[in-house]
Structure formats: structure tokens, C-alpha cells
Amino acid sequence: EAAVTQSPRSKVAVTGGKVTLSCHQTNNHDYMYWYRQDTGHGLRLIHYSYVADSTEKGDIPDGYKASRPSQENFSLILELASLSQTAVYFCASRDWGSQNTLYFGAGTRLSVL
Amino acid sequence: GDSVTQTEGLVTLTKGLPVMLNCTYQTTYSPFLFWYVQHLNEAPKLLLKSSTDNKRTEHQGFYATLHKSSSSFHLQKSSVQLSDSALYFCALSDRGSALGRLHFGAGTQLIVIP
Numbered sequence: 001e002a003a004v005t006q007s008p009r010s011k012v013a014v015t016g017g018k019v020t021l022s023c024h025q026t027n028n029h030d031y032m033y034w035y036r037q038d039t040g041h042g043l044r045l046i047h048y049s050y051v052a053d054s055t056e057k058g059d060i061p062d063g064y065k066a067s068r069p070s071q072e073n074f075s076l077i078l079e080l081a082s083l084s085q086t087a088v089y090f091c092a093s094r095d096w097g098s099q100n101t102l103y104f105g106a107g108t109r110l111s112v113l
Numbered sequence: 114g115d116s117v118t119q120t121e122g123l124v125t126l127t128k129g130l131p132v133m134l135n136c137t138y139q140t141t142y143s144p145f146l147f148w149y150v151q152h153l154n155e156a157p158k159l160l161l162k163s164s165t166d167n168k169r170t171e172h173q174g175f176y177a178t179l180h181k182s183s184s185s186f187h188l189q190k191s192s193v194q195l196s197d198s199a200l201y202f203c204a205l206s207d208r209g210s211a212l213g214r215l216h217f218g219a220g221t222q223l224i225v226i227p
Contacts (some may be wrong), residue, residue, distance in 0.1 A: 035217075040122070042202055042220050043202065043204075058214075100147070100215065106156050
């Protein structure tokens with residue numbers, strides 16, 4: 001099964017500070033995604049990437065940046081963290097032939113105070 | 114646009130009883146539906162998926178049938194176990210989309226009690 005590793009697993013940040021969430025996958029998957037999970041909203045797509053050095057906006061990109069420096073690594077960056085960005089963040093990957101099956105990391109619980 | 118609706122936010126059942134978690138969708142494309150399950154403090158994992166109309170798909174005792182006529186993909190199990198307690202997400206993908214973008218429902222929390 002695909003391995004997707006997120007770090008840190010939890011983080012407390014201050015409002016206005018910069019936060020970087022990291023994701024690493026070891027299965028040569030082409031596609032990587034960042035989702036946000038909030039109670040009552042399910043999983044919402046923030047950014048995604050289908051090739052290194054390229055990222056695309058998802059459904060809720062405002063306030064977030066993404067970086068894909070290599071096929072294995074995909075980061076989510078909050079330049080100016082806000083209270084409303086308190087949530088659980090999931091990274092996921094998918095290969096071309098898996099018919100949209102996503103493999104998720106364990107998640108990062110972010111609290112912005 | 115594409116969307117998924119899960120009408121129950123919370124379902125509480127006694128062990129051994131049957132369960133059905135509702136999922137309906139809207140899309141203008143050919144639908145590809147998924148159920149993901151997320152146990153407490155774990156990552157969501159694929160439970161089952163289907164793009165074939167009126168064909169039952171099963172996995173780990175759970176089953177679902179995609180009905181395009183009613184735009185539904187309800188998840189069922191004949192006898193729930195304590196270990197089935199988890200958050201269940203229904204998701205829709207535009208099968209024609211090569212980028213694997215999934216639209217998730219809000220999720221249904223299933224709690225199974227002894």
C-alpha cells in the first residue's frame with residue numbers, strides 16, 4: 001500500500017505567523033493533494049499537483065500556497081496564519097492508473113491561536 | 114457543479130443491526146463514486162468504489178450499488194460491529210477528469226454500541 005508521511009503531526013501556531021506543512025510519498029505517484037477537514041464540511045481540496053515544480057489551485061486556495069519541489073515532496077504553506085485555518089490537514093497521493101484512488105497521510109492537526 | 118450529499122451527520126446503532134448510510138450526488142458527467150472510511154485519529158482509506166450502474170460492489174462486509182436513475186450510492190452492511198465505528202465519506206469523481214479531483218460529502222459518523 002502507498003505510503004504518505006506528513007509532518008508535523010500536530011502544530012500550534014500564532015496568528016500572523018508562517019506555517020509549513022510537509023508531505024512525503026515513497027511510491028512514485030504522480031499526483032499529490034492537500035485537503036482540509038472541518039467538522040460538517042468533509043474534505044475540501046486546497047491545492048494539488050500532477051508534476052514536480054507545478055501546482056494547481058483547488059476549491060479553497062485562498063490563504064494557502066503550495067510547493068512541489070520533487071515528485072516525492074509536496075508542502076502546504078500558510079504565509080500569514082489565521083484563526084480560521086485551524087483544522088486537520090491531509091495530504092494524499094494517487095498514481096495515474098489507480099482510477100482516482102487516493103492514499104492519505106495520517107494528517108496534521110493545526111491550531112492557530 | 115458537482116456535489117455530494119450525505120443526509121445523516123451521526124448514526125448510532127446497536128451491534129448486530131443493519132445500517133444504511135445515504136449518499137446522493139449531482140454531476141453532469143459520468144459518475145464515479147467512492148466510500149472512504151476514517152477511524153479515529155487515522156487517515157481516510159478507500160472502502161469501495163463503483164462506476165457501473167446497478168451493479169453491487171462489496172468490501173469488508175459493506176456493500177453499495179450505484180443507481181444513476183436516482184443519483185445514489187448508499188452504503189450498507191447487514192450486521193454492524195463495534196469496529197465499524199468510524200467516519201464515512203461518500204465522494205464523487207468526474208470519471209472524465211484525469212486529475213483525480215474528488216468531491217467529498219460532509220461525512221457520516223457511525224457509532225456502534227454494545
